[in-house]
Amino acid sequence: MRLLLVDDEKEFVATLAERLSLRGIEADWVTSAKDAEKIIKTEHYDLVLLDVKMPQVGGRELKKIIEKKIPGIKTIYLTGHGSEEDYQAGSAEAEYYLMKPININDLIEKINDALGKK
Template sequence: MKILLVDDEAELVSALSERLYFRGFEADWVSSGKEAMKKVTENEYVLAVLDVKMPRMSGLELRAKLEDIRPGMKYIFLSGHGSEDDYAVGTAKAECYLVKPVKIEELVEKINQALGS
């Protein structure tokens, strides 16, 4: 099962990908919505972890576009500075909404819950 991580902070998302790999997950990462749409077109992901606040395309906008490409994919939102409105929309449109910095154990737990593992 492949997971896609999307965050404009490349160092953060690459480190998350590596840490998830060591916990048995196959996690690709990209740092923009445009790259994410290309990856999802080329690969079969079961879940995407999306940063809510990104330049050019927010995680909320990206989720809507990815849903068109890969219906049924699951989502987890991450935010370092989300608003109450983002939280309300994010929790309605994803399996969960986590605040950065996120502990890897918490992210793993939420991924497992989202995937029914």
């Protein structure tokens, strides 16, 4: 299982990746859509965890870009606090739509569940 985490909050995404790694889950991280586009050119991932609200290119737009490169990749959205409209649209597009702060055990359960759907 290999994950890519994309969130403009560097300290959040880096620490989350470390905590996943301690649990045996390999997770790379980047802080922008631009860097995500770059890394998926050379690396393969089973699931992406995307922050919905990021500068310039948000998670929902980035999901479409990643799917073109890695068809069938699973997605979990993360957000600070979105509108009801965001939640409805995001829930329909991704496997899960989670609100920050997250519980790591819940996240791992959702990751396993999403990948089990394959």
